[in-house]
Amino acid sequence: MxxxxxxxxxxxxxxxxxxxxxxxxxxxxxxGAKTMRAAKERYLPRFEKEDREEYEERVKTAPWTxxxxxxxxxxxxxxxxxxxxxxxxxxxxxxxxxxxxxxxxxxxxxxxxxxxxxxxxxxxxxxxxxxxxxxxxxxxxxxxxxxxxxxxxxxxxxxxxxxxxxxxxxxxxxxxxxxxxxxxxxxxxxxxxxxxxxxxxxxxxxxxxxxxxxxxxxxxxxxxxxxxxxxxxxxxxxxxxxxxxxxxxxxxxxxxxxxxxxxxxxxxxxxxRDLAYMQITEFQMESDRKRVQTMTAFPVSVFRGVEAPDDGEKVMLAPRAAFFFPPAGEGGQLGDFKFAEPSGAAGTMLREDLTEFRREMREAGMQPLTKFSGSLTATEVMVNDAKAHSAVEMWALALKDALEQAFVITCKWLGLSEKDHPNVKVNTDFAIGAQTAEEMGLILQMYEKGLISADQVIDEALRRNIIGPDYDRDEDLKRIIEQITERLEDEQAAMPPGDQSDDEEEDQTDAA
Known part of the structure; x- marks a missing residue:
């Protein structure tokens, strides 16, 4: 051995x-959030002078989208x-x-x-x-x-x-x-x-x-x-x-x-790769925004002209609580209490930056998750969508090639000729999302004008994923015929006995 x-x-x-x-x-x-948080300083660097306890708490609650x-x-x-x-x-x-x-x-x-x-x-x-x-x-x-x-x-x-x-x-x-x-x-x-x-x-x-x-x-x-x-x-x-x-x-x-x-x-x-790096940046931006929000979301109690309580005694801040300040001595300063609320300008700026960055990520990923408005025109959206469409087509063709190479080797194992390796059918016909509604509208107009058949309309709808891939044309035709037959029977049943068509009267006469 x-x-x-x-x-x-x-x-x-x-x-x-x-x-x-x-x-x-x-x-x-x-x-997801579990592994990203577990990685700690790999993706969320520790701030200078940030103690370990504060850092651990920040990482544990870091948001993840x-x-x-x-x-x-x-x-x-x-x-x-x-x-x-x-x-x-x-x-x-x-x-x-x-x-x-x-x-x-x-x-x-x-x-x-x-x-x-x-x-x-x-x-x-x-x-x-x-x-x-x-x-x-x-x-x-x-x-x-x-x-x-x-x-x-x-x-x-x-x-x-x-x-x-x-x-x-x-x-x-x-x-x-x-x-x-x-x-x-x-x-x-x-x-x-x-x-x-x-x-x-x-x-x-x-x-x-x-x-x-x-x-x-x-x-x-x-x-x-x-x-x-x-x-x-x-x-x-x-x-x-x-x-x-x-x-x-x-x-x-x-x-x-x-x-x-x-x-x-x-x-x-x-x-x-670029989208993955953007996801790391987005994670860090979300963490920063949450940290600033935590620091600025709550008012701070400020006592002026009042000595701090002995032995760390807590001061009750609650509805119907009252504070009494002793009179100021000669030349002394009157006591005072108020809430000082930090400015939310930093949080607002970070929120706006994060919103814009997410928009850029959605555009880069070709997958808008929410409706957004901005400077993109309809034409730009269609062009960007078409680029993604062509990229996925390229990947699908690479998959087709890899699968067919695998079948060539499979034929060797089976003793078959390499010429026996099959053609693998991989879907590369993707609809361009931003154009789908407009294109289907034109297709329906062509059908109404008698330029194309109903079968061609169905083919185009299937190609654009408007109709699901499980659609059965023959089964659907049977249902259409059944619906028409039932509707005609219902209409005839609802007609008064004397209100029959000339054809029906002629048929009855011929029968007599």
Whole structure:
């Protein structure tokens, strides 16, 4: 059994280290008030000369408004207003797999949505295409008996410790990857965490032909490392508990990248990075506003010409309370009492600044949470909405590409041709919110003038999400016919016996 005590397999790459602070910040933001307050000085710096007790109280009551998460969820939901699915011509085995793509009961639509959401937040998410363990050289019958099948697993960005690529004959290949595969194990009535790391690797092979060095890579292999506590050692040792070859010719990992990626690395600029930083600023502004409000919201009792009570005796301030001041001595000053109310100018200014900053956040997040008025014209709103619309379309197309790459690897596991990989249908047809009402008005005018059919009107309403995705056209047509029939029957039943149409009288005459 191979062991190491030098560089452990859970060592992270420089790309990972560069991205980790941002991932941690996003986890805190998505965790809401609890995690943001728990982070304390990471997001709410302590003021100079602010004692620990005051600081703890300020952090504990710091307000939180989840503008980032609201904007994120709105954007992340757009490609999934319609069900993600494979095209009709997809191989039957792939269609079957798509119904339970992760071997845990999740349809590919559900799985893809989780990948998409994580990708928007972290700029990258990973799909691991694994396969049920089977004996080497197992027959088809044995595989069926073992219910062997490919399955997909999401590897979150924070679990993907290191990934390295190389270009071979113009094709980018993943040649090494390590990801955290720790598990929890029950021990009696408790549990323990077993730290594990899966290592995927391809050996670099250099050959010389006619004086030219060519680079290639061998068959992919895997190792599963486990952390072992060793008595007498300060640090734990890592040992390989499982290893072998991967039977397909690639490392079965596919990245879903959202954002601008540095060439030759996995350091990526997240698409919502600026909005995330704005959320931190908004949190600090809210905390400052609350602190100023607390300091200025209550009047201060002021006694003039009166000595302070002995031994810290409290002065009762309440309705019907009375104060008696002794007469002033020769040349003395008469006693006085009043309430001094601090100016609220600072609180007003902070409130206005916060309102404006939130407006900017909503605009940046493409998700207005409340109606607001300002300098934006209707045209500017439509342009901004269209930009967000096109950005989400770009992310949806990146998701489509990642899913189709994952199906290419799935075909390798199933022994199918790469040409058998299906076309994945991802919704990229999003309505532009600010234009929806105006456009539908024009569409209805075209219908009234006989330029388009009722079916086309329904198609346009579905495309703009005016009608829900569960709308069944055939079922709705049946209901319309039933309603018309019932209305005609009710009208005929309400007519007097002698008030029949000429057609009905002719029908009765013919019958006689």
């Amino acid at each position: 191979a062991e190491t005590t030098s560089t452990p397999p859970n060592n992270t790459s420089s790309d990972y280290d560069a991205m980790l602070p941002y991932w941690t910040m996003i986890d805190d933001i998505m965790g 989840p503008l980032y998460s609201d904007a994120f969820r709105n954007l992340a939901s757009k490609p999934f207003n319609k069900e993600l699915a494979l095209d009709e011509n997809a191989h039957d085995d792939l269609k079957t797999l798509s119904e339970n793509i992760d071997a845990a009961g999740n349809h590919i639509h559900v799985f893809a949505r989780k990948v998409f959401e994580a990708g928007i937040n972290n700029a990258i998410d990973w799909i691991w295409i694994g396969h049920t363990d089977v004996p080497e050289g197992a027959s088809v019958a044995t595989r069926k008996a073992l219910k062997a099948r490919p399955y997909w697993t999401r590897i979150p960005a924070k679990r993907m410790l290191a990934v390295y690529e190389d270009v071979v004959e113009g094709e980018v290949l993943i040649v090494h990857a390590r990801f955290d595969e720790s598990i929890k194990r029950r021990v009696g009535f408790g549990e323990e965490t077993i730290e594990r790391v899966r290592v995927l690797d391809r050996e670099r092979i250099e050959t010389v032909e006619n004086g030219v060095t060519k680079v290639g890579y061998g068959q992919p292999t895997y190792q599963l490392w486990e952390r072992k506590e060793v008595k007498g050692r300060r640090s734990a040792s890592w040992a390989v508990i499982e290893e072998g070859r991967i039977s397909i010719d690639v490392i079965p990992l596919v990245p879903f990248v959202v954002g601008d990626r540095e060439v030759g690395s996995f350091e990526i600029r997240p698409p919502l």
